[in-house]
Amino acid sequence: MPDPKFAKPWHGIPREQIVWHPAVDSAACIGCGTCVTGCSRLVYRFDFEVKKAVVVDPLNCMVGCTTCANTCPTHALSFPSLDTVMALEALSDVHHAIEDELLAKRDVLAFQRLVPSPDRILQLEVTRIDRSGMNNLVVQLRPQGDDCLCQFIPGQYLELWLPQSDLLSRAYSIATAPREDGAVEVNLRRVQGGRFSAYAFEQMKVGDMLQGRGPLGVFTVTSATETPLLFVARGTGFAPIKAMIEQQLALTPRRDIVLFWGATDASDFYALDTVAAWLRADPNLKAVLVARTVPDGFTPPADLTIEVGTVYASIERSTLSFAGRDVYIAGPRKTTTLAIDALRKRGVEPRAIRVDSYGN
Ligand code: SF4
Ligand code: SF4
Incomplete structure (x- = not known):
């Protein structure tokens, strides 16, 4: 029987709606008992007859935990992909439930700083x-x-x-x-x-x-002034990139800069007049704007064109040179991951890639 202490809702989502528990590969299990005795949530029992671990109360398993798999000497334990948990964490309701819990337990959970924070409000x-x-x-x-x-x-x-x-x-x-x-x-x-x-x-x-x-934050341009730059943004990940390009256009005019900016729909782009003005003012700046869809009648400012597709596919097929560029990426995690994959295919070294961890 699941223990209500462990099988309670996970940040507002009924536990039984979440598929997260270990699976034992009986052929690989050597019956060492590490997982059975190591899990304090009584997910396992031990079959003394055949000396194998058995998952008896899967709902007791803590969502996202993989401790037992990490300590199994024969890698006999497996879990669903962590993407399951990541997808749940992206839900506003889950985010809010975690926020409410942090606030309700502030007295217990707050990290007590030894000195007052110097940050001013x-x-x-x-x-x-x-x-x-x-x-x-x-x-x-x-x-x-x-x-x-x-x-x-x-x-x-x-x-x-x-x-x-x-x-x-x-x-x-x-x-x-x-x-x-x-x-x-x-x-x-x-x-x-x-x-x-x-x-x-x-x-x-x-x-x-x-x-x-x-x-x-430390997501700032740290490249040498002669290094060509590549900026990649998705959605409002354009915000820090816009500030960085403004800075570079002022500090190092005529620098070789390329911008890839992606959006779900072309109507989600904003500040296009600013981008068009940059292009008119600095011929060394190139901008590639990509949207999955472009609504009928959508007209970008003169000097700008919108490609249909994804920003990472556009990077892969681009005729622009990526050699020697330092890259700055801001946007949702999925886009960032796919953009890095595309850049790697184009020969960009990982050490040349900086990512905004806040990503808007
Ligand atoms: S993942 Fe954690 S909670 Fe789940 S069975 Fe293993 S040790 Fe127990
Ligand atoms: S830790 Fe691995 S080998 Fe040991 S009992 Fe559990 S599943 Fe079997």
Whole structure:
């Protein structure tokens, strides 16, 4: 019988709806008993007759755990692909359940710092909101009082808190290079069921005050000035890339730079006028925009064309040279993985590839 202590819902999802438990290859099992005695959740029992491990209470198994497989001397244990767990973690409901649990158990789970955090909380006024299609917002934030965001390195991000809320902060890349007035832009993508999304897309207005922290992160251009660059973005992963390209166009004009930017639908692209202006101003910059679908009547600005397909397929078939380029990638994990595979096929060395781990 599953033990309710272990077989309880996993971050809101009934445990019986999740297929996650070990399978024993009886032929490979030598009956050492390591898994049976090592699992404190009583997933296994030991068959003393034939000296084999037997999975008796699979629902007791902790979702995502593979400890017993790691310690089996004959590799007799197997699990479903971890993609199962990754797909669940991508669900807003799961994300929110984890967030709620962290907040409810804050007293127990909080890491107690030995010294006060030096990070200052910024007061940021929403000074402009541009809607681009149904699913993207470009939001300008201006620090108040003595706070300033005049000095940061393009590619860094801010953490923002929902107004009047105890929820955890969300990370958003800064989409602009530093300006003298200290204002910055962030690009927000609509996340179905997302809590910050619900506020940003349905309630946020000019004049709102947000609390923030930053600039943070080390995803910045660190290449030598003579090294040609390749930027790869998917969706609002374009935000840090946009800031980095702005920086490079100002610091090292006429540098050999290529941008690949992918979207699900061409209407999800934003700031296309900015990209078109870059291309007009700097003939050494090349931009390849790729969308899975292009709606009827969609017209990009002059100088820009939209390919139909995926950004990684476009990299694979591109006639552009990838030799010697340093690569900077920002976007969802799946795109990042596929883009790296495509770049490897094009001969780009792993040490030349930097990835934004926050990915918007
Ligand atoms: S994966 Fe972890 S919880 Fe599941 S059976 Fe093995 S040790 Fe037990
Ligand atoms: S650890 Fe491996 S070999 Fe040992 S009892 Fe379990 S399945 Fe069998």
